[in-house]
Amino acid sequence: MKDDRPQLRTVNVTRYVTPLREGGSLPAIAEADDQFLYVLKFRGAGQGTKALIAELVGGEIARTLGLQVPEIVFANLDSAFGRIEGDEEIQDLLKASVGLNLALHYLSGSxxxxxxxxxxxxxxxxxxxxxxxxxxxxxxxxxxxxxxxxxxxxxxxxxxxxxxxxxxxxxxxxxxxxxxxxxxxxxxxxxxxxxxxxxxxxxxxxxxxxxxxxxxxxxxxxxxxxxxxxxxxxxxxxxxxxxxxxxxxxxxxxxxxxxxxxxx
Incomplete structure (x- = not known):
């Protein structure tokens, strides 16, 4: 019998590409070890993990209802990213977000x-x-x-x-x-x-x-x-x-x- 329970993949962030400054929580486009680009949502942002929980639960409920939602994945962020970023605001965000974050597949050209x-x-x-x-x-x-x-x-x-x-x-x-x-x-x-x-x-x-x-x-x-x-x-x-x-x-x-x- 096919297991239709929702499952999320886990990826490792390999490259911070660019911040999305139109988002209040300063999400970013990032590349992961599966070679895909993602919109990365940070646990260290203003609303913390509560926003990630809402993103996860809301997105997967929408998917269950047949609505189109980009793939959601867990995204591991290594402490090295906070050390190499030049922008102090982004550096602080990265340092506060080491560990498990959330990301959505980047819809290029949307x-x-x-x-x-x-x-x-x-x-x-x-x-x-x-x-x-x-x-x-x-x-x-x-x-x-x-x-x-x-x-x-x-x-x-x-x-x-x-x-x-x-x-x-x-x-x-x-x-x-x-x-x-x-x-x-x-x-x-x-x-x-x-x-x-x-x-x-x-x-x-x-x-x-x-x-x-x-x-x-x-x-x-x-x-x-x-x-x-x-x-x-x-x-x-x-x-x-x-x-x-x-x-x-x-x-x-x-x-x-x-x-x-x-x-x-």
Missing amino acids: ITFDSLVIPIDTRLASRIVWLDSLLMNVDRTARNTNMLWWHKELWLIDHGASLYFHHSWNGWEEPEKPFPLVKNHVLLRQAKELDAVNAEYKALLTEARIRDIVALIPDEWLVEGTPFETPEKHREAYTQFLTTRIAHSDFFVKEAQYARESLV
């Missing part, structure tokens, strides 16, 4: 998605709005879509601003909580099929699938700034939050529909 230039169908728009409502992703706006157009397909990137409750863990046991910022979603106007998508996606995101995705989070990302006694309990909290929110998805779907009605 362009930033502009909803005014590239039309997409209402079903796809509804799928993305549903995903971001589940994850409470605050960073998919007209100003910063975090979507790329590549090979005539729409690709989702940068879920690091999702699951923002985990920066404090206040109210995490109330996953039915509102997500009012859905009103700013760049695709909300086109999201006309949320009810149909809701039925489809609830069937795909089983508790077993959520547990498999959350199980990917490395122990070392779950030990700093946590109210939980063990990494296992920390993962269980993510699983509980997501599965309960999925079970009550009608709530955030209605919220998105009300927000959409105020726009159209």
Whole structure:
């Protein structure tokens, strides 16, 4: 029987190519020992491993739902990189990020998605709005879509601003909580099929699938700034939050529909 549980490869960073200064956390293009280029997200950046966890969980949930996401890999960063970098800001970031980081396959030749230039169908728009409502992703706006157009397909990137409750863990046991910022979603106007998508996606995101995705989070990302006694309990909290929110998805779907009605 084929094992369809999500799995991530691990690569070793061999060359720091260039910083991506348009990203608030100063990600970079880097080359790994498999000869591919990646967008490298650093554990030593401002939001720390919380952003990497959100990137991992959000990206793999999106992949489970059939949305296009670049391959996500674990990326080992050696201490030597911090010693040879001339820029002091980047040098400090590299030194703080020695060890296991996260990276996404670099989509060479892609362009930033502009909803005014590239039309997409209402079903796809509804799928993305549903995903971001589940994850409470605050960073998919007209100003910063975090979507790329590549090979005539729409690709989702940068879920690091999702699951923002985990920066404090206040109210995490109330996953039915509102997500009012859905009103700013760049695709909300086109999201006309949320009810149909809701039925489809609830069937795909089983508790077993959520547990498999959350199980990917490395122990070392779950030990700093946590109210939980063990990494296992920390993962269980993510699983509980997501599965309960999925079970009550009608709530955030209605919220998105009300927000959409105020726009159209």
